Amino acid sequence: MGDTVVALPALRLLEQHGYRLELVGKGWAPALLEAEGWPVHVRPGTVMERVRQLRALRHRLRAADAGFDRRSNMLLLPYAFSAALDARLAGLRAEGVADEGRSWLLQRVHPLRNRQHALLEYWALACDFLGIEAPPPPSRIGMQVTAAKRAQALAMLADRSVAPGRYVLICPFANGKVEFLDRSWPAFPAFVQRLHAAGRQVVIVPGPSEVEGAQRLYPEAIRLDGVGLGVYSALLREAAVVVSNDTGPGHIAAGVGARLLSVWGTASAERWAPWGPTVTLMRRGPGEWPSVDEVLSAADQALP
Structure with a gap:
């Protein structure tokens, strides 16, 4: 993806x-x-x-x-x-x-x-x-969302009493590994608990194979199940901030211009980090993950 x-x-x-x-x-x-x-x-x-x-x-x-x-x-x-x-x-x-x-x-x-x-x-x-000389690539991807999918996303948020532009959307799942290294931030559950305790609305959109994990690991989050990729793209764009592992939805968030905190640990970000001016890479040195406090501070700065 x-x-x-x-x-x-x-x-x-x-x-x-x-x-x-x-x-x-x-x-x-x-x-x-x-x-x-x-x-x-x-x-x-x-x-x-x-x-x-x-x-x-x-x-x-x-x-x-x-x-x-x-x-x-x-x-x-x-x-x-x-x-x-x-x-x-x-x-x-x-x-x-x-x-x-x-x-x-x-x-x-x-x-x-x-x-x-x-x-x-x-x-x-x-x-x-x-057969042309390469011009500079665009600074942003500019991925589009249809008006119909945005309307569906807004209706879904309204049904759960979630205000557009005020919620944190998390993408904590990262299927598989890259170069035998795990791409999942171990502190994601603790991060969500801290957000919830601070009164922030947290939204999660699990895939079909991720519903059980979302229920077990993120009970504080507002779960939106069975969402297609078009509506998911709109939900990402409407978020105040998206916090994501190295995973496909993180790239979609960057593509649609969402404010994205992309959390990286052991894998290399130079080739596969999300692209665009709205992306903030949250990482330390090789083999180290950022702390909950670091990511929480960055999320607070992005939230209204």
């Missing part, structure tokens, strides 16, 4: 240079990108289904553009081998970075720049594809 958010500037750059975008991504992608207005196709689970989907898309686009098959016609932003294999089997002329031994599957190979932020990597890849 974070990949998709930080890839938005690169996608917009392609569109600005005359490319019509047809995106293929995971099941949550259509809801996340609804406000952008691009067609988003959900990638199936098996190889044969994925190849069939790409072939159908290729045939449709070729019928509308006689030159479609005579040029590079697919840009692979993820670095997975399977994405390059699917494109090759579907007869598409894909470009992407040389990673995971997939160079032989690509129409054109671009250098891997894995020592900088992921947004800059995708931005540089789009510029390479376009």
Whole structure:
């Protein structure tokens, strides 16, 4: 999810240079990108289904553009081998970075720049594809929220007597690990207890697999279950401050311009920290987490 958010500037750059975008991504992608207005196709689970989907898309686009098959016609932003294999089997002329031994599957190979932020990597890849000198990337992502999803979010808040612009939205879950390091701030429950004791409204929006954890670890929080990504994006933007682990919703919060406290500990933030001027990285030295008092002080400064 974070990949998709930080890839938005690169996608917009392609569109600005005359490319019509047809995106293929995971099941949550259509809801996340609804406000952008691009067609988003959900990638199936098996190889044969994925190849069939790409072939159908290729045939449709070729019928509308006689030159479609005579040029590079697919840009692979993820670095997975399977994405390059699917494109090759579907007869598409894909470009992407040389990673995971997939160079032989690509129409054109671009250098891997894995020592900088992921947004800059995708931005540089789009510029390479376009054959242009890279302009400065945007300082903010500018992710959109539809009016309908914002209205749903406001109605949901009103139903729970939560005032827009006055609550703390927490994103405490971080599935999996990065480089074998845990991405979850151990002091998150204590932080929420302190916020609640100070009379602050705390909102949590758990995913389907996170409801039990939200009930057990954050009983003080106002829980909003079953929320789609479009409404979730609006809830993030309406918060006074978002406090997040290294996780997808943190990137969405930064993308929509929410005031974000991004809590980091053992993992490296240089490549995957949320992007934008409304982001404050809460971290100490390598292997150290910020204290509850540090994050609480930063949250108090952001709250009305």
